[in-house]
Amino acid sequence: MFCDRFGYPILQDRFRDALRRMCKNTGVPYHSKHPAHAFRHTHVKRLDEAGISETAIQQRIGHTKGSKITRIYTHSDEIMRKDTINIYAEYKRVKNI
Structure with missing residues (x-):
């Protein structure tokens, strides 16, 4: 409101x-x-991109654990896929794997 x-x-x-x-x-x-509901999707997506846990996001928006809706809201996009690759590559480099 x-x-x-x-x-x-x-x-x-x-x-x-x-x-x-x-x-x-x-x-x-x-x-x-x-x-107005688009703001909810955007907020959840930004929380996910910021690294907020799925459980914390679910609590914040009033969804139950493992909610299909939360999974839809937090679908991966190209930036997140690239970030994941980069984070994992850095992990492997540091661990000398």
């Missing part, structure tokens, strides 16, 4: 209109079916 400058709740339609305008002005795709 968001409040306006006077402390009153912003109505859902007004929030969506503002979000739609911001997306249009910045070139970010607007998801008309669940516009």
Whole structure:
């Protein structure tokens, strides 16, 4: 829930209109079916990229352990795959494996 400058709740339609305008002005795709829910996905993805444990992420967003939804939110992207390779290569180098 968001409040306006006077402390009153912003109505859902007004929030969506503002979000739609911001997306249009910045070139970010607007998801008309669940516009605000995209923030949840982004937050979970950023927590995962930061190295936060899956358990901590699940607790933060209210999911149960091993939740299919959490696994979907934290799917690997190209950057994470490359980081994983680099981290493992450095580990092997340090351990002289």
